[in-house]
Amino acid sequence: MTELAKRRLVWRVAAVASVQEETASARTLGLEVFGWPGHLAGQHVDVRLTAEDGYSTQRSYSIASAPDGSSVELTVQQVPDGEVSAYLVGAAQTGDQFELRGPVGGYFTWRPAEMAPVLLVAGGSGIVPLMSMIRVRAAVGSRVPFRLVYSVREPGSAIYADELRRRVRDDHGLDVAYAYTRAAPDGWPYPPARLSAARLGEAGWPAEFEPACYVCGPTGFVEAVADILVDAGHAPERIKTERFGPTG
Amino acid sequence: MTDTYVDGNELAGPLRELFAVDVTVARGRCVGCGMEGMVAQAHVYDRAPGLVARCRGCDAVLLRLVRGPDRAWLDLRGVTYLEFPLPE
Numbered sequence: 001m002t003e004l005a006k007r008r009l010v011w012r013v014a015a016v017a018s019v020q021e022e023t024a025s026a027r028t029l030g031l032e033v034f035g036w037p038g039h040l041a042g043q044h045v046d047v048r049l050t051a052e053d054g055y056s057t058q059r060s061y062s063i064a065s066a067p068d069g070s071s072v073e074l075t076v077q078q079v080p081d082g083e084v085s086a087y088l089v090g091a092a093q094t095g096d097q098f099e100l101r102g103p104v105g106g107y108f109t110w111r112p113a114e115m116a117p118v119l120l121v122a123g124g125s126g127i128v129p130l131m132s133m134i135r136v137r138a139a140v141g142s143r144v145p146f147r148l149v150y151s152v153r154e155p156g157s158a159i160y161a162d163e164l165r166r167r168v169r170d171d172h173g174l175d176v177a178y179a180y181t182r183a184a185p186d187g188w189p190y191p192p193a194r195l196s197a198a199r200l201g202e203a204g205w206p207a208e209f210e211p212a213c214y215v216c217g218p219t220g221f222v223e224a225v226a227d228i229l230v231d232a233g234h235a236p237e238r239i240k241t242e243r244f245g246p247t248g
Numbered sequence: 249m250t251d252t253y254v255d256g257n258e259l260a261g262p263l264r265e266l267f268a269v270d271v272t273v274a275r276g277r278c279v280g281c282g283m284e285g286m287v288a289q290a291h292v293y294d295r296a297p298g299l300v301a302r303c304r305g306c307d308a309v310l311l312r313l314v315r316g317p318d319r320a321w322l323d324l325r326g327v328t329y330l331e332f333p334l335p336e
Contacts, residue, residue: 009264046261060258104260106270107288219252241289243254 011048012036014072014100016092022159025078026125027089028064030071033100038067041136042109042129042214042242045074045102049084059084062129062216062242063103066139072100075159077125108214108242112140116212119204120148121195121225123217126244127159130216134164138171147175147211149203151195151221154183177203195221197228207233212240219243256288256301262313263287266320269332276327280308287330301326 018030048058059082065073078089092098110118110133120130127150137146152158155178164176179195180188190199205211213234215225222243229239256272263271272288283305290301290310298314303326310326324330 008268009261044257044260060261101261101265104264104270104272105257105288106260106273107286108257219254241255242257245252245254245294 009101009104011099011101013097014047016094016096017071019092019094022075023157025089025157026075026159028073028075029088029092030073031100032070033072034070036070036072037103039063039072039103040106040109040111041066041133043103043105043132044129045072045100045104047074047084047088048099048101049087050099057083061088063132064128064135065132066135075125075128075131077159108216108240110136110212110214112136112142112144114212115144117145117205117209118147119211119213119229120146121200121204121213121215121217121229122148122150123195123221123225124152124157125159126215126217126221126242128216129242130214131160133214134167134171134174137174138167143173145173145175145205147177147204149177149179149195149200151179151181151217153181155180155185175203179203195225195228197232200225200228201232210235210238213238214240214242216242217244219245253291253293253302256286256290256292258292258294259287259290259299259301259313262299262315262320266322269334271330271332274330274332276310276330278303278306278308278310279326279328281306 012033014031014033016029017032020028044060044062046058046060050056061074064075076085076088079085122130167174168176180192181194182192184192215222222241226239260272274287277284291304293300300312301310303310312323314321
């Protein structure tokens with residue numbers, strides 16, 4: 001087999017090994033993927049579902065987990081009228097199989113060898129690839145300082161809330177700040193609002209620290225946040241974005 | 249209502265089927281306006297048949313990828329060149 005053929009990306013079979021409800025509309029699927037080559041934090045996979053009549057459809061999902069042999073976790077948010085998310089969140093069960101291609105994406109990745117402080121800004125389900133970065137950081141015992149700013153509609157829609165609380169306590173060097181856009185917890189000092197420049201400025205890193213910035217979420221959110229960061233003095237080339245498309 | 253788009257990260261899987269390297273980290277130059285950037289930073293429209301990547305500066309089409317059952321068409325006329333990092 002030539003080098004090229006070995007390195008062509010092929011569809012693999014993923015088997016659902018576990019299912020975990022994260023929020024009312026998001027679920028984590030633990031997959032076993034035979035021959036999984038490992039992955040970098042922030043990479044994604046393409047998932048392809050094929051019906052009995054041959055109709056097939058595919059979508060991309062960010063990998064939520066740190067590399068762990070043949071185990072890969074995807075956290076999927078239900079999207080209204082979403083063909084693939086309807087199955088993955090609503091119907092998939094342990095033992096189900098579907099096709100998966102990856103890992104792909106060398107741009108929106110964080111590698112532990114990168115020493116700069118990291119700013120992660122998540123909108124809704126945009127938290128998924130950023131969580132992979134947080135988990136890889138912990139897995140390798142990195143001391144690179146991480147700050148996550150997580151914008152959600154209301155407290156119940158925050159994915160991984162318990163794990164993030166535990167990691168802030170245990171991982172040393174991770175800070176998490178929430179921004180609520182529709183409904184805030186009782187006693188929250190800020191009225192519900194879209195993530196503002198002031199909030200991001202106080203919860204993030206100063207531009208002088210030259211952090212590596214990763215922004216992920218719906219397209220409108222990502223554009224607004226990227227503009228805020230550039231206005232605050234962050235160099236555009238230090239800001240990496242992953243847009244998920246319209247809000248689901 | 250404007251079409252909304254995602255970014256060039258979406259192209260990673262489809263292009264990795266064709267190329268032995270990750271094309272999304274290649275830098276390209278738009279034929280329309282001369283803007284340079286990484287393929288990952290392009291605006292990608294995925295609601296039509298196939299994938300269309302447009303320049304984030306001038307909206308010109310950079311590339312089109314259409315996949316059939318046993319072939320793929322890749323139209324790259326919107327980029328002057330693609331520069332690939334190839335570590336030793």
